[in-house]
Amino acid sequence: MKIAIVCYPTFGGSGVVATELGIALANRGHEVHFVTYKQPVRLELLSNRIHFHEVHVPEYPLFHYQPYELALSSKLVDTIKLFGIELLHVHYAIPHAYAGFMAKKILEQEGIYIPMITTLHGTDITLVGNHPVYKPAVTFSINSSDVVTSVSDNLKKNTLELFDIRKEIEVIPNFIDKTKYSTSFTDCQRSLMATDEERIVTHISNFRKVKRIPDVIQIFYRIQQEIPAKLIMVGEGPEKEKAELLSEQLGIADRVVFLGNSNEIDRILCFSDLFLLPSESESFGLAALEAMINKVAVISSNTGGIPEVNRHGITGFLSDIGNIDEMAKNALKILRNDSVLEEFKENAAEVALEFDILNVLPLYEAVYEKAYRARYKNSY
Numbered sequence: 496m497k498i499a500i501v502c503y504p505t506f507g508g509s510g511v512v513a514t515e516l517g518i519a520l521a522n523r524g525h526e527v528h529f530v531t532y533k534q535p536v537r538l539e540l541l542s543n544r545i546h547f548h549e550v551h552v553p554e555y556p557l558f559h560y561q562p563y564e565l566a567l568s569s570k571l572v573d574t575i576k577l578f579g580i581e582l583l584h585v586h587y588a589i590p591h592a593y594a595g596f597m598a599k600k601i602l603e604q605e606g607i608y609i610p611m612i613t614t615l616h617g618t619d620i621t622l623v624g625n626h627p628v629y630k631p632a633v634t635f636s637i638n639s640s641d642v643v644t645s646v647s648d649n650l651k652k653n654t655l656e657l658f659d660i661r662k663e664i665e666v667i668p669n670f671i672d673k674t675k676y677s678t679s680f681t682d683c684q685r686s687l688m689a690t691d692e693e694r695i696v697t698h699i700s701n702f703r704k705v706k707r708i709p710d711v712i713q714i715f716y717r718i719q720q721e722i723p724a725k726l727i728m729v730g731e732g733p734e735k736e737k738a739e740l741l742s743e744q745l746g747i748a749d750r751v752v753f754l755g756n757s758n759e760i761d762r763i764l765c766f767s768d769l770f771l772l773p774s775e776s777e778s779f780g781l782a783a784l785e786a787m788i789n790k791v792a793v794i795s796s797n798t799g800g801i802p803e804v805n806r807h808g809i810t811g812f813l814s815d816i817g818n819i820d821e822m823a824k825n826a827l828k829i830l831r832n833d834s835v836l837e838e839f840k841e842n843a844a845e846v847a848l849e850f851d852i853l854n855v856l857p858l859y860e861a862v863y864e865k866a867y868r869a870r871y872k873n874s875y
Contacts, residue, residue: 504535509616513586571598592636610866613640617778647800670855685766697767702732710773717823764789787847792839
């Protein structure tokens with residue numbers, strides 16, 4: 496099948512999932528075309544089955560904000576016609592589902608009918624999409640999709656509560672590819688980050704306010720008061736500078752390492768002992784899952800879809816949002832004892848295998864077939 500995938504090309508979870516899905520589909524023999532404004536960060540190699548089409552938005556002084564949706568719709572129309580695309584899969588409702596719908600309508604005028612699958616990822620529903628400015632367009636775009644999927648049961652529930660949705664929403668969880676992760680690097684170089692006596696705690700995100708970055712620093716502050724430890728902060732975003740300042744104010748700047756964005760997440764996680772995810776909202780918790788497949792225990796909030804991934808008392812612990820004292824105490828329960836830590840690490844990796852792409856990919860292929868078979872149902 497020839498599939499066009501629309502996503503954000505950044506380090507965010509939706510872009511990562513869309514890119515990894517496209518790569519896996521190509522490995523299964525499908526022809527995949529990524530359509531976005533720059534090459535996705537996880538898309539390292541193009542091939543005869545993987546293609547990238549850049550959306551250009553020409554600058555025009557009349558527009559205060561350049562119309563990306565129009566440029567994306569036009570690019571989709573051209574790409575679908577030129578390469579004989581059979582199915583369109585858009586990730587993140589804003590603006591991709593809306594642009595995809597417009598492309599469908601343009602193509603229908605020429606007798607070309609393309610089924611569209613929309614995958615909802617989180618803030619496109621709970622935060623941005625629910626804003627009164629965007630809500631009518633998001634509702635319309637979801638209801639106009641041929642198939643709608645959600646990355647967690649919790650996100651499906653929120654979508655149905657917040658929007659007037661008349662489409663069935665199928666839950667297909669986020670995933671990892673176990674073959675791309677290894678905990679046996681010969682060059683893991685743990686000694687570059689910490690001494691043998693120190694535990695390594697890690698946080699990876701886009702450093703937005705919803706990630707509660709100050710909580711990460713405060714939890715670690717309590718941990719390092721009890722045991723030797725280092726904190727590795729991976730990512731860039733608006734809360735990073737505040738986190739650096741807070742580390743200095745607490746007198747732990749020498750124990751907190753800010754690495755910025757990285758394409759070597761698995762190498763960082765290979766020497767990590769504990770992952771902190773105290774977010775205010777997470778539709779799924781992909782960062783936690785990536786930590787778990789690398790045998791890293793997780794301390795997290797119990798919000799959104801995180802409990803569907805991090806199993807309380809098995810792969811780590813869950814706490815109410817903002818309860819940093821409890822999170823720190825639970826972290827110490829794991830980190831203080833070598834055998835306890837090892838048990839949580841092994842449990843984390845075992846649970847993560849439930850979300851291996853080999854288990855999830857057939858679910859996407861099934862909805863593709865469903866949408867493809869019904870492609871003429873709503874045509875006119």
